[in-house]
Amino acid sequence: MTTATPTSSSFRAAPGEGDYAGPAVRYENVSFAFPPREGGPGGLVLENVTLDVRPGERLGILGPNGGGKSTLLKLTLVLLTGFTGRISVMGLTPGQARRQRVIGYVPQRIEAELRFPLSARQVVQMSACAGLPPWRSPGPRQRAAMEDALKVVGASAFADKPIGELSGGQVQRIMIARALACRPRILLLDEPTVGIDVSGQKQFADLLARLHDELGLTIIVVSHDIRTVAAGCDRVACLSRTLHYHVAPEGLTPGVLAEVFRHDVAAIFGELHVDAHKASACKDPSHRH
Amino acid sequence: MHLRTLEYLTSPELAPLYWPGVVTGLVIAVLCASLSVVVVLKRMAFIGQGISHAAFGGVGVAAVLGLAAAGGAGAGLGQSLVVLAFCLAAGLGIGWLSEKGQTQSDTAIGIVLVASMALGAVLLQYAHLRGRAGSVAWESLLFGSIMNVAWPDSIAAIVVALAIIAGLWLARRPMLFWAFDEPAAPAFGVPTRAMRFILLLMLAVATVTAMKLAGVVLATAMLVLPGATALQLSHRFGRVMIWSQVIAIGGVLAGLILSFEFDQPTGACIVLVLSLIFGAAWVRRAWLSRAGRAGPAGAGGASGGAAAEAPGA
Numbered sequence: 001m002t003t004a005t006p007t008s009s010s011f012r013a014a015p016g017e018g019d020y021a022g023p024a025v026r027y028e029n030v031s032f033a034f035p036p037r038e039g040g041p042g043g044l045v046l047e048n049v050t051l052d053v054r055p056g057e058r059l060g061i062l063g064p065n066g067g068g069k070s071t072l073l074k075l076t077l078v079l080l081t082g083f084t085g086r087i088s089v090m091g092l093t094p095g096q097a098r099r100q101r102v103i104g105y106v107p108q109r110i111e112a113e114l115r116f117p118l119s120a121r122q123v124v125q126m127s128a129c130a131g132l133p134p135w136r137s138p139g140p141r142q143r144a145a146m147e148d149a150l151k152v153v154g155a156s157a158f159a160d161k162p163i164g165e166l167s168g169g170q171v172q173r174i175m176i177a178r179a180l181a182c183r184p185r186i187l188l189l190d191e192p193t194v195g196i197d198v199s200g201q202k203q204f205a206d207l208l209a210r211l212h213d214e215l216g217l218t219i220i221v222v223s224h225d226i227r228t229v230a231a232g233c234d235r236v237a238c239l240s241r242t243l244h245y246h247v248a249p250e251g252l253t254p255g256v257l258a259e260v261f262r263h264d265v266a267a268i269f270g271e272l273h274v275d276a277h278k279a280s281a282c283k284d285p286s287h288r289h
Numbered sequence: 290m291h292l293r294t295l296e297y298l299t300s301p302e303l304a305p306l307y308w309p310g311v312v313t314g315l316v317i318a319v320l321c322a323s324l325s326v327v328v329v330l331k332r333m334a335f336i337g338q339g340i341s342h343a344a345f346g347g348v349g350v351a352a353v354l355g356l357a358a359a360g361g362a363g364a365g366l367g368q369s370l371v372v373l374a375f376c377l378a379a380g381l382g383i384g385w386l387s388e389k390g391q392t393q394s395d396t397a398i399g400i401v402l403v404a405s406m407a408l409g410a411v412l413l414q415y416a417h418l419r420g421r422a423g424s425v426a427w428e429s430l431l432f433g434s435i436m437n438v439a440w441p442d443s444i445a446a447i448v449v450a451l452a453i454i455a456g457l458w459l460a461r462r463p464m465l466f467w468a469f470d471e472p473a474a475p476a477f478g479v480p481t482r483a484m485r486f487i488l489l490l491m492l493a494v495a496t497v498t499a500m501k502l503a504g505v506v507l508a509t510a511m512l513v514l515p516g517a518t519a520l521q522l523s524h525r526f527g528r529v530m531i532w533s534q535v536i537a538i539g540g541v542l543a544g545l546i547l548s549f550e551f552d553q554p555t556g557a558c559i560v561l562v563l564s565l566i567f568g569a570a571w572v573r574r575a576w577l578s579r580a581g582r583a584g585p586a587g588a589g590g591a592s593g594g595a596a597a598e599a600p601g602a
Contacts, residue, residue: 103476105476113330118469131478
């Protein structure tokens with residue numbers, strides 16, 4: 001895999017970032033419930049979630065399916081509305097952050113129509129040109145954003161292939177490049193390693209590290225797969241409707257995981273042990289539970 | 290050898306009757322081909338079917354209201370507006386029912402489709418009994434007729450086509466993003482609801498425009514076949530759009546000639562030709578795949594290279 005570092009100027013600072021010293025994303029007592037629907041219950045998905053995402057960190061949000069991880073992410077992106085509490089992104093409301101393109105989003109890839117007759121480059125260009133007036137053609141700025149995004153994820157070599165002919169790992173890189181092409185300061189990834197084999201997951205962890213180191217991005221990864229968050233994140237928040245723990249990845253003990261996933265996972269992950277702590281016992285003022 | 294086509298288009302007596310149909314047919318080809326690729330890729334073909342059949346109900350209402358003779362040449366603006374309103378209501382109704390998730394989209398379309406047909410049949414019969422339906426030509430209503438088309442219809446079709454193509458050009462970037470990845474598009478600032486509404490509106494207007502020539506039943510085919518065939522031929526969006534135009538224009542011309550030469554219904558001939566072209570493209574793709582060459586790319590997509598500009602660019 002060959003990659004090149006994009007020019008530092010191609011990824012702009014977020015609006016007002018120079019003056020802003022708070023958390024990259026702040027969740028304060030966020031609760032959300034889906035309305036009851038015919039054929040299935042609605043119910044509370046998130047309950048009083050309070051969490052700060054520090055600027056420049058790689059945060060993994062780990063939890064079981066249905067634990068509210070993707071919902072939290074979608075609330076941040078205004079893909080869902082109607083929560084209580086408060087969410088701020090670089091000091092902005094989620095709507096303002098979306099308009100100012102502060103966040104880059106990588107969805108679960110299965111949701112895109114990969115049979116479209118588009119090349120990988122065209123998919124990335126869609127993001128680079130989003131917001132451009134219809135009468136204007138892409139200029140040097142948009143082209144640079146597109147090419148830099150392709151380079152940094154190591155996708156230049158297959159950028160002209162049809163998107164439907166790429167492997168799962170290659171599609172994932174293109175989706176990350178699409179998110180980067182709008183020059184965000186925060187990158188959100190939803191279940192990024194679903195369907196990717198172990199070596200692909202290792203490459204993914206390396207890619208996250210490179211994005212973090214070279215672009216200085218704040219990265220939030222949502223996953224139900226402990227290997228994804230353990231390998232690629234500085235800190236892990238365990239979410240299953242409520243926020244259970246925030247720990248370093250090494251702190252994901254079998255006991256912690258058993259509480260979050262509601263079954264014994266020691267046999268799967270072996271004996272891990274460090275300084276996991278419960279929210280109720282936390283005395284660190286920098287930690288927001 | 291006597292060619293009726295030449296006679297119809299050059300004879301001083303017949304040419305004024307046939308030229309409006311030819312011009313309108315070509316305009317409808319360009320219009321439908323422009324929408325067709327997105328309709329097929331967004332799997333909205335069946336929605337188009339529901340919208341076009343809603344037109345039948347609209348014709349029934351127009352007949353009861355005494356707004357021009359249904360299906361007759363020069364049918365009035367009032368009828369067209371009633372039919373357009375019906376088509377639009379059907380499209381929005383289908384979209385709303387599907388979006389609410391309480392009714393699956395194919396079920397919603399099926400209900401709207403049969404209800405509109407039934408309503409149209411009852412109302413047309415009622416209007417006929419009351420002497421308001423004029424010369425209702427059911428066959429031409431369902432399958433279209435070139436004799437339905439007059440110069441005012443051609444002018445209306447040109448205006449509609451220009452408006453829709455301009456709208457597509459203006460909305461090309463967000464619409465492509467929406468069509469490609471609807472769940473993620475809002476996170477990139479794409480107004481997905483607006484995109485769906487705009488496309489449904491365009492579909493309704495295009496259906497009403499295509500109806501006189503192709504009929505209620507066959508109007509949808511004009512919105513589906515050019516795009517479906519083009520997608521068999523290339524992997525590149527720009528080329529797919531060009532193929533769609535070429536196939537639609539070629540299909541309409543060939544269908545018109547067959548219709549003239551063999552005295553067959555115009556809409557049916559056009560759709561049969563388009564279906565044959567689709568079949569040939571499908572067989573070609575299957576043959577290329579079996580021969581070990583990449584499917585659509587074999588038709589010219591794979592060599593597009595870095596120079597290919599994004600369709601939204």
